[in-house]
Amino acid sequence: MKKILLFFLFSVILSAQKTEIIKLNKNIKDKNSRTKSLRLTDNRGDKDLGTLDYKGETVQMKFSNEDLKNHFEAWFADDNKVRGNNDIVILLEDVKISNFENTGLAKVKIKVSSFINRSGKYFFINRYYNTLDFNSKITPNIPSAVSSAISDILSSFIIESYSHLVLSTPILEAELNNYGEILEKNMKYINSSDLVNGVYKDFKSFSEQKPQKGYYVDKNKKGNIIGVKNENDLLVSSEEIFGYIEDGKAYKLTPVGFLEIEKDDKGYYIVSSRLELYPRNSNTGAMVGVMAGGLIGGLIGAAIDSGSQTGRRNNNANLSNVYIDSLTGAYIFEK
Structure with a gap:
């Protein structure tokens, strides 16, 4: 009887928690066909994106495919049939969603960087590092808005990385986690x-x-x-x-x-x-x-x-x- 009751309670909890999927499927074609490959390194310390409150329910935020490394490579391959010579690496450092209970407010912190790989040495291209604010009084469906914002930012960031100016300081792959300190020295x-x-x-x-x-x-x-x-x-x-x-x-x-x-x-x-x-x-x-x-x-x-x-x-x-x-x-x- 206890097992049946526990199973019932667990089922109720699961049914009360909905999921909002973040789809990474916007077009990321390199219009100048300069890029040969796009590789993702997922350096997030916590892979759990977080939850949001919506109409009295808890909404779990998730990527449509949580194997982001393979998803990014397939995403790039689908949109780029003609290739160039540049090998670009996306370093995903943080995506964290914070919900402020009973306030209608939410924040999304995103930190992502890009590099070009030249013979095993990495050169910094660009970085997006910011916190986004969401207010339910302005944006009624915050989970949907957060999903769209994350998708827009990552796809736009990739596209800009194709043609962005590159810094001249080389970084070894083993030192990528400390790229900020290395670059600031110059x-x-x-x-x-x-x-x-x-x-x-x-x-x-x-x-x-x-x-x-x-x-x-x-x-x-x-x-x-x-x-x-x-x-x-x-x-x-x-x-x-x-x-x-x-x-x-x-x-x-x-x-x-x-x-x-x-x-x-x-x-x-x-x-x-x-x-x-x-x-x-x-x-x-x-x-x-x-x-x-x-x-x-x-x-x-x-x-x-x-x-x-x-x-x-x-x-x-x-x-x-x-x-x-x-x-x-x-x-x-x-x-």
Whole structure:
């Protein structure tokens, strides 16, 4: 009788827990046919993605095929009949879903990197490292939204890795787990005692401490920035600017103007928020773009043109430390 009762209770628990499947089936064709192979290394410490609450039920989140290594290889093979010469390795470091009971809120942390394998040496291509926020008031079906977001991020990340610039520092396969520390040792902006004054067009030039020749920050009589100009005294498009360094201090261009880049024991950061940095996307419930640069060009332009500084900021923006990925320059949101 006890065995029957236990079996019944176990069956009730199983029936109460539903499953949301994350399908990795979006097209990941390399349109330039540069890639020969795509291999996945699953380095997640915990393979359990986590659960979410939906309409009073617990929903277990799972990949459609939990043998991710073979699935990624088959996924790539199905979408890429014409091959090139590049062997790309995807390092999946973390995918963890956190549910906040009775709040309607959820977070998804994703960390994934890509490398190109050249004769047994690995060269860093790109990294996505972020936490996504979901709110049931904005996104009623959070399990479905989380599933779509993870699928979108991983497929977009793979596609961008086909043609992304590659760092020149070689890493041995046995050292891949420590790739961040190895690469940071060669980042001049991290290891230089003095930063080089000037305007920087992108994160790559900033990390190499190579300011754009002839570019300068134009200020009015009050000291407010009114634009960035080139060697011909012509205004430069905001989409061409990462930031600038003046008197040893670095500033990052954002939709609310230039914000000082500060540093603590965790890395470099600006004091800002999702709402400030992505005002057009603040009501979507989650940021799912792999690369952030092009999304806010127009808003940044407006900020420069109006001489926007921190005094024009939204008091309800819930400001906190937004870290800057040391390898890519992308924002890392923790809140």
